Amino acid sequence: MSIEKVIEKIKPIFKDIFDDESLNINENSNSDNVDGWDSLNHILLVVEIEKKLKIEFSAGEIASYKNVGEMCEAISKKLN
Amino acid sequence: MIVGSVFKSSYLVNEDIFISFRDTFKDHNSLHINDNHAIKHGFKSKIMYGNILNGYISHLIGELLPLKEVVIITQTINFKKPFYLNQTISLSASINEFYESVKIYDIGFEFHNSNDILIANGKVKIKALI
Numbered sequence: 001m002s003i004e005k006v007i008e009k010i011k012p013i014f015k016d017i018f019d020d021e022s023l024n025i026n027e028n029s030n031s032d033n034v035d036g037w038d039s040l041n042h043i044l045l046v047v048e049i050e051k052k053l054k055i056e057f058s059a060g061e062i063a064s065y066k067n068v069g070e071m072c073e074a075i076s077k078k079l080n
Numbered sequence: 081m082i083v084g085s086v087f088k089s090s091y092l093v094n095e096d097i098f099i100s101f102r103d104t105f106k107d108h109n110s111l112h113i114n115d116n117h118a119i120k121h122g123f124k125s126k127i128m129y130g131n132i133l134n135g136y137i138s139h140l141i142g143e144l145l146p147l148k149e150v151v152i153i154t155q156t157i158n159f160k161k162p163f164y165l166n167q168t169i170s171l172s173a174s175i176n177e178f179y180e181s182v183k184i185y186d187i188g189f190e191f192h193n194s195n196d197i198l199i200a201n202g203k204v205k206i207k208a209l210i
Contacts, residue, residue: 050181062181062182
C-alpha cells in the first residue's frame with residue numbers, strides 16, 4: 001500500500017482522536033504542528049491505528065517516528 | 081496480566097455508600113433521594129447513583145489487578161438498568177487487548193445485579209507505567 005493510501009486510511013482515526021472533523025493531516029504533520037497532539041492522544045492514536053489496521057508497532061518504532069510520513073512509511077511496509 | 085484474564089468482585093450498595101456519595105457530590109436529585117418520586121417515574125424505589133459503579137472500576141484498577149503501577153487513560157460506561165439500595169452488584173472484567181508498544185491494556189467490564197440482570201457495561205483503557 002502506498003504512503004498516500006495509508007495517510008487516507010489513518011485520517012479518520014486522527015479526526016476521531018482529536019475530535020476535529022476539519023483536521024487534515026499530511027506527511028509533515030507532527031506533534032509540533034497539530035493542535036492537541038499530546039502524549040495521551042499519541043497513545044490513543046497508536047492503539048487505534050494498531051487496532052484498525054491490524055498491525056503492531058514496537059515501543060522503539062513509535063519513539064523513532066518524527067512525523068506522520070515516517071509513521072505511514074512504516075505502516076506501508078507492515079501492510080505489504 | 082495476560083489477554084483473557086478475568087477479574088471478579090461483588091459490592092453491596094448500602095446506606096453508607098449511598099450517603100457518602102450523595103454528600104460528597106451534592107447530587108440531591110429527587111430520583112435519588114425520594115422513594116415516592118422515583119416510584120412515580122416507574123422505578124421500584126429511589127435509584128442509586130450510576131456513578132457509584134465508576135468507583136468500583138477504580139477498585140478494580142487499583143486493587144484487583146495484579147499490576148499496581150497503572151493509570152486510567154479512558155473509560156466509558158453504558159447504564160442499562162437502575163439499581164437500588166442494599167442490592168449486591170457483581171463486577172466481571174476481562175483483559176481484551178494488550179498494546180505492547182504503548183503498554184495499554186483494554187479491559188471490558190460488566191455489572192450485574194443478584195438476578196443476573198445487566199446493570200451496566202463499558203470499557204477502560206489503562207497504561208502500565210513500568
